[in-house]
Amino acid sequence: MADTYTAFVGQDCIASGSLLDVAPAVKAASDAGKSHLVVFDDATGRPMELDLRGSCEDVLERLDRTAAVSAPTPAARGRPKLGVKAREVTLLPTHWEWLAAQPGGASATLRRLVDMARRSGRDKHREAQEAARRVMLVLAGDLPGFEEASRAFYAGDYIAFEELSAAWPRDVGDYVRTLVGRAATLVPGSVAQP
DSSP states (O other), X not given: OOOOEEEEEXXXXXXXXXXXXXXXXHHHHHHTTOOSEXXXXXXXXXXXXXXXXXXXXXXHHHHHHHHHHHSOOOOOXXXXXXXXXXXXXXXXXXXXXXXXXXXXXXXXXXXXXXXXXXXXSHHHHHHHHHXXXXXXXXXXXXXXXXXXXXXXXXXXXXXXXXXXHTTSOHHHHHHHHHHHHHHHHTOTTOOOOO
16 A cells, blocks of 8 residues: 555544645644644554644655655665574474475575465454554544444444444544455455445
């Protein structure tokens, strides 16, 4: 997923998109004295803070500088440059025997197993579920039906979740249902749709 963000003032969504798209709306709301401003990272559901000092141009310039500094630099050649680290692994003798019999040796086999597990979708599902939980707690934690909707979400009963969250303010419900839908589609071995 591309880095996208969603900004709320209270229960109203004021902007969604890249940070450079969202920041001007957040700055304008802040300058207008709006309270309860929150910007969410759509991928993680974590609220984030923007440095809103100065003009809108100042805010955008700081964001550009931050993005330039945090942009990944290409890795140079060589294993240490790739971040390869030697660490100890404790296994039973039968596990070591099995690893030794695999093509490429123990390290290559362990890397393949880790990569396969990461691709399985369980990590992505858990991360999407956690993002939905974070946002739901912040935006809907005090709303009627929150507890029941949360239980339905964790039980995988997305139809009940839809019904229970339907009474929430439109922007809150739409955003939370979007994140819940993303988590639902990432259920390993499932094609569940909310």
